Amino acid sequence: MRRASTLLLALLPTFALVGCTPDDGGPGTPPPPPLPGPTEWNRDVVPPSDDEAASKRTSCEYKAGMLPAETQGQSRPYGADIPIDHILVVMMENRSFDHYFQKLPEAGQPDVEVAPDNYTNLDQTGTPIAPFRDEQLCFVDTNHEWTGTHEQINGGLMDGFFKSSDGNHELPSPGAPEEMLSGRRALGYYTQEDLPFYYWLANEFSIADHYHSSVPGPTWPNRMYLYAASSFGAVHNDFVTPDKVLFDYLEMRQVSWRVYVSTTPGAAIFVEKYLEYSKDEHGHFVPIANYFHDLETGNLPQVAFVDPGIAREGYAQNDEHPPAIAMLGEEFAATVIDALTKSSAWERSALFLTYDESGGLYDHVVPPPACPPDDIAPILEPGDTDAGFDTLGIRVPLLVVSPYAKKHFVGHRTYDHTSIVRFIEARFQMPALTNRDANAEAPWEMFDFENPPHVVPPTFTIPTVSQDKLDACKAIFDP
Numbered sequence: 001m002r003r004a005s006t007l008l009l010a011l012l013p014t015f016a017l018v019g020c021t022p023d024d025g026g027p028g029t030p031p032p033p034p035l036p037g038p039t040e041w042n043r044d045v046v047p048p049s050d051d052e053a054a055s056k057r058t059s060c061e062y063k064a065g066m067l068p069a070e071t072q073g074q075s076r077p078y079g080a081d082i083p084i085d086h087i088l089v090v091m092m093e094n095r096s097f098d099h100y101f102q103k104l105p106e107a108g109q110p111d112v113e114v115a116p117d118n119y120t121n122l123d124q125t126g127t128p129i130a131p132f133r134d135e136q137l138c139f140v141d142t143n144h145e146w147t148g149t150h151e152q153i154n155g156g157l158m159d160g161f162f163k164s165s166d167g168n169h170e171l172p173s174p175g176a177p178e179e180m181l182s183g184r185r186a187l188g189y190y191t192q193e194d195l196p197f198y199y200w201l202a203n204e205f206s207i208a209d210h211y212h213s214s215v216p217g218p219t220w221p222n223r224m225y226l227y228a229a230s231s232f233g234a235v236h237n238d239f240v241t242p243d244k245v246l247f248d249y250l251e252m253r254q255v256s257w258r259v260y261v262s263t264t265p266g267a268a269i270f271v272e273k274y275l276e277y278s279k280d281e282h283g284h285f286v287p288i289a290n291y292f293h294d295l296e297t298g299n300l301p302q303v304a305f306v307d308p309g310i311a312r313e314g315y316a317q318n319d320e321h322p323p324a325i326a327m328l329g330e331e332f333a334a335t336v337i338d339a340l341t342k343s344s345a346w347e348r349s350a351l352f353l354t355y356d357e358s359g360g361l362y363d364h365v366v367p368p369p370a371c372p373p374d375d376i377a378p379i380l381e382p383g384d385t386d387a388g389f390d391t392l393g394i395r396v397p398l399l400v401v402s403p404y405a406k407k408h409f410v411g412h413r414t415y416d417h418t419s420i421v422r423f424i425e426a427r428f429q430m431p432a433l434t435n436r437d438a439n440a441e442a443p444w445e446m447f448d449f450e451n452p453p454h455v456v457p458p459t460f461t462i463p464t465v466s467q468d469k470l471d472a473c474k475a476i477f478d479p
Contacts, residue, residue: 035429036252036254037254038252040065040431041067041253041430041431043067045067045070047069047070047073047078048073049073050073050075050076051073053072053073053074054073057440057441060372060435062439063438064374064431064434064435065432066431066432067425067430068422068426068429068430068442069426071432071438071439072422076442076444078426078429079426079427079428082426083449084348084349084350084427085349086302086304086345086350087349087350088340088349088350088351089304089305089352089420090306090307090336090351090352091226091355092308092319092320092356093219093310093320093324093355094356094357094358094359094361095326095359095396095397096355096363096395097211097358097363098114098115098362098364098395099358099359099361099363100190100195101199101202101207102115102189102190103190103192104199104207109207112209113209113210113365115363121161121163122163123163123184129162131187131188131189134188137325137326137469137472137473138322138323138325138472139180139322139323140185141313141321141322141359141360142165142186142322142359142360143360144218144359144360145217145236146215146217146236146385147385148168149216149358150216150385150387151385152186152360153366158363158364158366161186161360162183162187164183164360165185165186165360166182166183168181186361190326195326195330196463197330197331197333197460198333198397198399200460201337201399203408204458205399205400205407206399206405206407206409206447207397207399207400207410208397208398208399208400208410208413209395209411210365210412211397211398211411212365212367212395212414212416213356213394213395214231214370214392214393214416214436215235216367216393217236217393218237218357219237219357220234220237220238220269221234221235221236222357222393222417223266223267224242224270225416225417226266226356227246227270228246228434229421229432229434230374230376230433232374233379235379235384236381237269238379246421246433247277247284249425249431249433250302250428250430252430253430255428256301256303257301257302257304257305258283258290258294258301258305259305259307260286260287260291260304260307261285261287261288262288262307262308263307263309264311266305266356267285288307291336291339295340295342295343295345303428308329308333309332315473315474315477316470316473316474318331320355321359322359323476323477325465325469327463327469330463331462331464331465335462338460341457341458346403349403350400350401350405350423350447352400352420353398353399353400353401354398354399354417355396355397356417358393358394358395363394365394367392367394368391368392369390369391370391370392370436371436371438371439372389372390373437374435389436392416398415398443400447402454403455403457404447404448404449405447405453406445407453411445413443413445414441415441416436416440418440419440419442421440422440422441423442425437426442
């Protein structure tokens with residue numbers, strides 16, 4: 001039997017509980033006081049075997065309110081058994097796995113799964129169109145709406161990317177030539193030469209090649225799963241009002257957290273929660289400059305979301321949302337990671353770098369089934385694909401950067417955004433927000449907590465974007 005409160009002693013520095021002094025644990029020693037939060041969060045738990053937990057997750061038997069120790073498996077760590085004091089999440093925008101890492105096997109990581117050589121999409125005339133190296137580096141935004149994404153999946157054929165974006169785009173694109181509206185742009189990929197830092201990360205640390213967005217649809221619903229493990233029926237970029245989100249649980253557990261903001265924070269999609277927690281006395285939403293200052297002064301919170309310049313959506317922005325030059329986002333991520341590796345927080349940190357959704361860009365892996373988060377049906381508009389929340393979205397990259405991240409490792413297990421949520425819940429002993437994170441597996445396979453491979457962080461060069469590339473995109477999108 002595992003009692004959540006028995007791990008308190010190791011957590012004392014983390015929670016800074018005034019007046020609680022650890023003792024030698026000898027005979028007659030009183031049990032430590034429970035962790036902050038509801039009493040039921042500290043209840044006795046009998047972990048299932050790993051096989052039982054995996055089986056029940058697959059059949060969606062676990063429910064909201066269940067603790068990670070009840071759903072992850074007996075061998076999985078819990079609470080202070082996880083030697084991580086700082087969990088960071090960097091979520092970029094709108095890129096698929098194959099679009100970024102199609103050439104990773106040729107760049108030193110043969111274990112990763114990418115589209116086969118014979119992968120094609122049919123154009124409007126029935127001609128097969130193969131993926132190609134995109135040397136333009138900025139392109140008109142591709143279709144990534146609810147219906148468009150289901151068209152791309154095409155019942156599991158994964159061949160609808162060309163057709164769904166042919167002549168179709170989300171953002172106004174003044175100046176873009178007509179040929180940039182061809183659906184072929186959805187089949188572009190990059191190489192190590194284009195994305196040297198991301199390819200280096202994928203070779204040095206851990207990358208997951210079966211990490212999916214949470215919803216086959218656009219940005220807002222997917223980001224909602226990161227912050228709340230549900231979109232509460234949203235399948236479009238619409239506002240919803242949840243009763244609880246991850247931030248509420250962190251507050252109840254007295255876990256420090258902060259969102260470092262470059263422009264509009266991703267969490268602002270939950271307007272009421274954002275307004276509540278952005279008040280000055282909380283200090284939860286702060287400028288991106290504070291991230292670097294907090295690292296320098298040793299004040300990094302226990303959970304941090306580090307946002308690029310979300311919602312600017314231009315060729316010269318760093319959120320990687322097309323038509324943004326992807327290399328600008330790569331430079332932002334490298335700067336964030338570089339500062340972490342050079343700080344005192346590094347030795348007990350884990351950073352998750354991922355993407356909210358695929359952006360309409362091609363990927364060959366069929367999205368697997370998913371556990372619906374709740375009983376709320378999708379809020380569909382006329383003409384929307386009639387589907388539910390029982391399937392994950394298209395595959396996106398996930399990289400883990402940490403002293404404990406396995407070296408040169410590819411994780412093949414299935415994950416989505418709520419896997420990151422479940423990792424946070426496991427570290428701080430918080431229950432599942434919804435049925436989705438209750439049945440999500442945290443990415444344990446990507447860590448080695450016994451023999452950390454990156455205690456001494458590797459050095460790297462922060463990439464830069466040439467002025468020629470910026471000028472070429474400026475000529476197209478800002479003539």
